[in-house]
Amino acid sequence: MDNNYLSISDILVTNEKVPCKFLHDLPKMGFLDPSAAEDDLKAGSNVEIPLWLSESLYSRRPPLVSVELPKIYKDAYREILNADACTVDMHKLGQYFYEFGCYISKHDIKGEVGSTLINTFRQRFRMLLSASVSRDSLIALQPLSASERQRASAASKTEQALLDWLHSGDCVLTTANMVANHRKRKRAEMEMV
Structure with missing residues (x-):
């Protein structure tokens, strides 16, 4: 996904929390773990941190964290979405489901998040289309994610x-004259045959 530094929606997406496991001890970083009693963050600690921070810690060499999939992209939710994505209230599940999924998909070893995003959008496309032409737009827009709402509004x-x-x-x-002349020529050719 292309980062857009000045985009408010991108800022909101990257502020979503992801579960991470710290691979090294980090001195004076215990405040990241609300249950930590010490000032230092120990290796093996599981903490939910914002996506922007996890990306920064993951991109270091060696990586300081391993990023795990959030629950909305794990197998249980994936099965529900693949079965019938139209029954899911995306606004409650994850307002930025597609955008967040694009960021998270690079941490999915199996590569199933990307295919789930595509499949979910394909299933929900008709619902999105009907929401865009609905006269009762409040009810039609309610189960849509933020990006789906923007597309329906547009x-x-x-x-x-x-x-x-x-x-x-x-x-x-x-x-157009060119089209009319083409039709006349076609008609003349058909009459000759």
Whole structure:
């Protein structure tokens, strides 16, 4: 996923917490673990930290943490999403499900997170489409994730702009000369045969 430093939604996505296991002792970092009684963070500690911090600690050589998959991308939720993603309230499950999944997918050894994201979006596309044309948009938008809501809103605005343009009648659509001439030539060729 392409980082966008100034994007508010990207900041919110990277602020989501991920479970990490610390691979080395970190002096004076005990405050990261709310259950730690010491100032130092011991190797083997499991702590949930923001994604931006985990990425920074993971990218060091040697890595200081191993990033684990959050529960919404583990097998149990994956099975539910693969069975029928339309029944899941993405707003409650994870507002930034797709964006967060793109970041997390590089930590998925099996590579199943990426395929789950694609499959989930394919299943939910019709629901997203109906939400974009729904007159009762509040109910239609409720189970959608933040990115799905943005796409439904953009689609709704585009549809309204198209309807406004079609009803304005400023510009009458006509057949281009090139197309009309092509049809005449085709007709003449068919008559010769």
